[in-house]
Amino acid sequence: MADHFNLGGQAWNSRLIMGTGGAPSLSILREALIASETQITTIAMRRVNPATSGSIFDLLKELKIAPLPNTAGCYTAGDAILTAQLAREALGTDWIKLEVIADDITLLPDPIETLTAASRLVAQGFVVLAYTNDDPILARKLEAVGCAAIMPLGSPIGSGLGIRNPHNIELMRSQLTSPIILDAGIGTASDAAQAMELGCDGVLLASAVTRAQKPDLMAAAMKFAVRAGRDAYLAGRIPKRWHALASSPERLTTKVQASNSVSRSPKSDLPTISAANPEEDQRESPQF
Amino acid sequence: MNIILNGSNEEVSDDTHLSDIVLKLSNSSTGIAIAVDNEVVPQSLWLSTTLHAGAQVEILAAVQGG
Numbered sequence: 311m312a313d314h315f316n317l318g319g320q321a322w323n324s325r326l327i328m329g330t331g332g333a334p335s336l337s338i339l340r341e342a343l344i345a346s347e348t349q350i351t352t353i354a355m356r357r358v359n360p361a362t363s364g365s366i367f368d369l370l371k372e373l374k375i376a377p378l379p380n381t382a383g384c385y386t387a388g389d390a391i392l393t394a395q396l397a398r399e400a401l402g403t404d405w406i407k408l409e410v411i412a413d414d415i416t417l418l419p420d421p422i423e424t425l426t427a428a429s430r431l432v433a434q435g436f437v438v439l440a441y442t443n444d445d446p447i448l449a450r451k452l453e454a455v456g457c458a459a460i461m462p463l464g465s466p467i468g469s470g471l472g473i474r475n476p477h478n479i480e481l482m483r484s485q486l487t488s489p490i491i492l493d494a495g496i497g498t499a500s501d502a503a504q505a506m507e508l509g510c511d512g513v514l515l516a517s518a519v520t521r522a523q524k525p526d527l528m529a530a531a532m533k534f535a536v537r538a539g540r541d542a543y544l545a546g547r548i549p550k551r552w553h554a555l556a557s558s559p560e561r562l563t564t565k566v567q568a569s570n571s572v573s574r575s576p577k578s579d580l581p582t583i584s585a586a587n588p589e590e591d592q593r594e595s596p597q598f
Numbered sequence: 599m600n601i602i603l604n605g606s607n608e609e610v611s612d613d614t615h616l617s618d619i620v621l622k623l624s625n626s627s628t629g630i631a632i633a634v635d636n637e638v639v640p641q642s643l644w645l646s647t648t649l650h651a652g653a654q655v656e657i658l659a660a661v662q663g664g
Contacts, residue, residue, distance in 0.1 A: 358657045
């Protein structure tokens with residue numbers, strides 16, 4: 311059965327959403343987008359610069375990638391709402407990646423302004439994908455006002471620090487039914503795979519690819535990482551155990567030798583492993 | 599008269615329409631949106647919209663970002 315990503319009322323094949331910031335040129339970005347096999351990609355709205363050559367919007371159209379405008383650079387709900395309205399007019403899409411940051415040093419989301427803007431934009435008919443902190447409670451409130459997806463950061467934008475609080479992402483997953491897209495902080499492929507293993511529905515990244523030494527190669531790596539992480543999540547990982555668990559059948563002779571050679575150390579608080587009775591090791595697996 | 603176009607003062611004739619300003623700033627009218635005094639003006643109204651002195655005109659386009 312195909313594993314489609316349902317987002318905003320549509321089914322997508324790719325769970326990797328790309329950003330376009332940080333690419334050295336449109337042609338390098340083009341190669342990276344193709345390699346990523348992404349179907350949705352973010353763009354920003356800025357004052358027209360007559361000197362700009364080449365259009366990112368035209369590039370996405372050519373590659374048949376859905377544009378996801380964002381409200382990057384907005385500090386208040388009012389700014390973000392006007393930017394969303396302008397993006398809807400310019401690009402002909404109701405989708406908006408809502409991003410309201412608190413300052414330009416941390417680039418961390420402003421939770422109050424984000425929630426305010428989200429509820430107003432939903433009321434105006436927007437499909438709101440809300441960039442947020444890794445706060446499960448705020449995520450719950452964003453879901454309650456009708457956001458189409460919750461996009462928690464792994465770590466600050468462009469930091470490449472990966473997922474700093476995996477437990478919060480897991481908590482979020484256990485509480486939300488809306489799609490969760492890990493946004494910001496991805497540094498390399500294993501971070502993207504980890505996001506998917508934690509139960510995220512998708513990953514959004516830009517800098518990790520656009521600022522890599524070989525953007526197209528990293529884009530392909532991210533594509534595989536997101537798929538691998540998703541498959542691992544669906545497959546259901548084995549529980550972590552304290553002791554080894556043989557993956558080969560036991561040999562009779564080994565059994566006799568083992569029962570003679572393994573004994574309880576007087577100072578050890580670990581239980582004896584008796585090869586004669588391997589089921590004895592019933593101690594609960596520790597949490598790592 | 600004087601308007602504020604993307605944050606800068608700009609002298610324009612009294613009968614200037616929004617469509618004239620777009621033509622001056624950009625060679626394409628796709629992927630662009632305009633707000634006058636913080637209100638979006640749909641593209642279908644650019645030809646018929648004139649401005650008042652001191653109008654704050656913001657013309658935005660999609661760029662790489664996010």
